[in-house]
Amino acid sequence: MKLKEYLKDQLSFIITFILNIMIILLMLTTFKVEKNLIIAIIFILLISNLYYLFFNYFRKKGFYQELLNNIELLDKSYLVLETLQKPSFYEGKLLHQALYDINKSMNEYVKNLEIQVNDFKEYIEMWIHEVKVPLASLTLMLHNNKKEEKNLNEQLRRIEDYLEQVLYYVRSENAEKDYLIKETKLEKIMNSIALKNKDDLLENKIDLIVKNIDYQVLTDSKWLEFMMNQIINNSIKYRKKETNSYIKISAIEKEKKVVLTIEDNGIGIPQSDINRVFEKSFTGQNGRKKSKSTGMGLFIANNLCHKLGHKIMIESVENHYTKVSIIFVKNKYYDVTK
């Protein structure tokens, strides 16, 4: 609150005040009042009015300055009301009450939305579990009938993959409640991913080369499995048709970190796209070549990585290779509690 602006705002009062003084001065001189008395009267008037003006200024300044300051300081400025003292002047009280009411109604609105979103998420999760049951029946039916099942199985697997993607997207948004971090063997996770993608890999003649992954890391195994599956799915999708494709998976330990690397010799990612692959719905040049790209896989993987405290990095040369690394930090606190 600036004094200049305040005085400008109080202009009408100041003008009236000056006019008043002039009129009183005029009247007093017309009635030939003693000079000293005139000075005294004018002085008293001046003091009392100026006192009123500045007293008012400082009273308001205290409240408004605090309001503006706190809005700037808080990262959630809608909480500002909680930090203020109730003002002593009427205008301020009105404003305070209005802000309080607005806040309250907004809170109720947001709360309702939150409930709706959560209900929806819960429903989606439940729905995914429901859909998996008929999917399981279909898989068994195909197996029991022993017909030309390869193609049908592949389609089922695609449905399953897309379902997983939705599931983990929902989970990554309100992840706080359903992850569990514990010591997990990379080998075990690798095994279930390999089995999941076995048909795809063999069908497309992609060699899976796994070595040196005999490490334990702190993670949620289901989430890590999902992330690695997304990366490997990408490697399968964006392979080079003409050469012998491979996917190499290995890990090393350095400086209290375990780095897991997944490398392929596929079509790679253009330099212009590589910084954006973790963005939501980003498909890039490669995505446009393949119609099946949703641009969600790496986005979700990256999100989950952040939640788990891992780091994910990608490096690629177009037409040569793509290399994705996941970095697991060893947690000292965990070692202490062991």
Next chain:
Amino acid sequence: MKKILIIEDDQSLCTELSTLLENSGYNPIILKDFQNVKEEIKKNLPDLILLDINIPYTNGELLLQEIRKEWNMPIIMVTSRNNELDEVLSISYGADDYITKPYNPTILLLRIGAIFKRIEKTSIIEKYKELNINMQKGIISKGNQEITLTKNEMIIFNYLLTHQNKIVTRDELMTDLWNNNEYINDNALTVNISRLRSKLRDIGYKDMIETRKGQGYILT
């Protein structure tokens, strides 16, 4: 024949599951009355239970605890709930394994087989015809003749051995190999089988592994 109790409320999944188990030489029983699960178990006394988490009247994890109070037959949790917490809870309540739907049928059978094998603690040395087979060391001997198999060859031979009298598909062999962290490709499987054959030939079993065209292999 081993009795396997299926506790699962989806009808078509139950039927398919029991067909699968029947084809693999088990005796599947489908639970009908979800209100008296314990009675049903007492009546049938299965060798193994496949238990779903989402079942009517109760919840798989609670039921698991109930069953564990009285019996200790192996229990495999089969569920569509794919999260770590459920898995850890189930295992801590005494489940022997945890598989999520939809599962690869061959893998389900492998897991069941593995559990039975663990319980029976079959001696390391198995016999087939005049052969003594030492799984752990990867050695097959006949009299004083001896051949050493690589890990892959042993996995293949073992799978054929446990599925005698049955045609084994290449896909099944592949699944078992991958299940044992051997991620080999199609050519490598062919090479491994022909090497295994020539090793068997060396000790006088020329056509022990017979090829059934378009179907797979069978141990003769």
